[in-house]
Each structure stands twice: as C-alpha cells, then as structure tokens.
Amino acid sequence: MAKPELKSSSSLIMPGDATTACWSCGDMRASHFCSACGKVQPPVPVDYFSFFGFPRKLNVDTGLLEREFYELSRKLHPDLYARAESREQEWSMEQSSLLNDAYRTLKDPIKRTEYLLRLEGVELEEQSKAATEKARATGEVKKQVVPPDLLEEVFELNMQLEELRMQKKAGENDPMLIQEIGKQKMSLEAKYEALLNELRGYWDQWDKLVDSGAEEDRRKVRDKMLDLLNRRNYVRNLVRDVTEALESST
Incomplete structure (x- = not known):
C-alpha cells in the first residue's frame, strides 16, 4: 500500500x-x-x-x-x-x-x-529540484552557494582544511593549525545559533501578517526566512565538515 x-x-x-x-x-x-x-x-x-x-x-x-x-x-x-x-x-x-x-x-x-x-x-537551496536533478545527472555532490558575507571566511577555512589533509597524508601534525581550525569551528557554531535567533524574530512577523498583512509584506518576510535558512544550513554543513576533518586528524 x-x-x-x-x-x-x-x-x-x-x-x-x-x-x-x-x-x-x-x-x-x-x-x-x-x-x-x-x-x-x-x-x-x-x-x-x-x-x-x-x-x-x-x-x-x-x-x-x-x-x-x-x-x-x-x-x-x-x-x-x-x-x-x-x-x-x-x-x-x-x-x-x-x-x-x-x-x-x-x-x-x-x-x-x-x-x-x-x-x-519556495524551497531551500539544498532541497531544490533543479539542484537535485543537476547532481543526479553529473554524479556530483549537490553544493550550496556560499553566502556573500562568508566568502572570505570560507575561503580561508578551506585552505586550512586542505593543509590539514596534506599534513595527515605526510604523517605530520601541526597543533597550531588544529587549534586555529578549532577556533574557526567555534565561530561558525556561534553564527549558527545567531542565525536561529534572527529567524525567530521573523516567526513573529509572519504570524502577524497571516491575519492582516499584505501579500507584498508576506513575500518579504518569506524571502528573508528562506535566506536565513539557506545560510544556516550552509553553516551547519561547514561545522560538520570541520568536525570530521578535526576528528580524522587525531
């Protein structure tokens, strides 16, 4: 059935x-x-x-x-x-x-x-059918677009993670690098929680608009919530990747 x-x-x-x-x-x-x-x-x-x-x-x-x-x-x-x-x-x-x-x-x-x-x-970026179909056709992992405000931080973090992987292959270990990546992880976790708190504020706005709001106002709040969720999911995935990299280096 x-x-x-x-x-x-x-x-x-x-x-x-x-x-x-x-x-x-x-x-x-x-x-x-x-x-x-x-x-x-x-x-x-x-x-x-x-x-x-x-x-x-x-x-x-x-x-x-x-x-x-x-x-x-x-x-x-x-x-x-x-x-x-x-x-x-x-x-x-x-x-x-x-x-x-x-x-x-x-x-x-x-x-x-x-x-x-x-x-x-509307759908989250990582849930969109277009992204799913593209990943299925190419065999690649579906990727999210880096939020503009995180571009510099993500670029630096990716370089550090790549260096960590290279050190592991070479049998080397840099405590300072691991410590720096750990700090980056803590910063990302703080951003993750901050995005949730920001999202909560839009819940109240949405609920008020359900009863009396104009469609244009609803659309603005809806788009903002979508943006926050996409950013939050991107940060969540970054934290996951950093955690896995740190665990594999020990």
Missing part, C-alpha cells in the same frame, strides 16, 4: 473549505472521525497545520500539539480497527501515518519553517 502524503500545493483543502458527508451515516463528518457515529474517515488532502486544526503560523503551542498528537494516536491506533471493515483498517493506518509525519514536522521549529515555506511555493 502506497504511503499517503500531505501535499503542499494549492489543491490542499483548508478547514471550512468543504463539508463531506460521513461514508457510514451520512452526517457531516469532522476531520478524522464522524461526530455523529464516531467512524474513522478517509484522509483528505490537507497540510500538516490543518491536520491538527492549526493556522499556518510558525509559533505553535507545542504543549497543545503534543496533547493532540497523543489523543489522536490513541484513537487512530490500527489495533482498534482489527475487527472493522478493511477500508476502515486502511484509513486508520493512513491517518496514523499522516499524524506521525505531521507531528514530527511541526514539533521541530526548523522543519516547521521549512515546511511552511514549501507550502508557500
């Missing part, structure tokens, strides 16, 4: 956009269960926010999210439908799968932001 997917497109059904009769009793169904007869309902193509009945905002009440998750997990557990009709068994498994995916995404603030941006029609 193919795994159902919550699509991120204009075809998604938003809360209140449509009413559907329960397949069992014909009453107007709720999102996951019929409020009249209690029967589990087939999944509908909603986004992760709508699945939990949340607006598309980035400041999520994680306590409420967790409570909703465990409540739905209990009600949708496939074991409860072991003696039900086969379609009810299938729907409970599909709903449970969607529930788990939605919860994993929304409980993580970065995944939540990335997901919302995809709903808005």
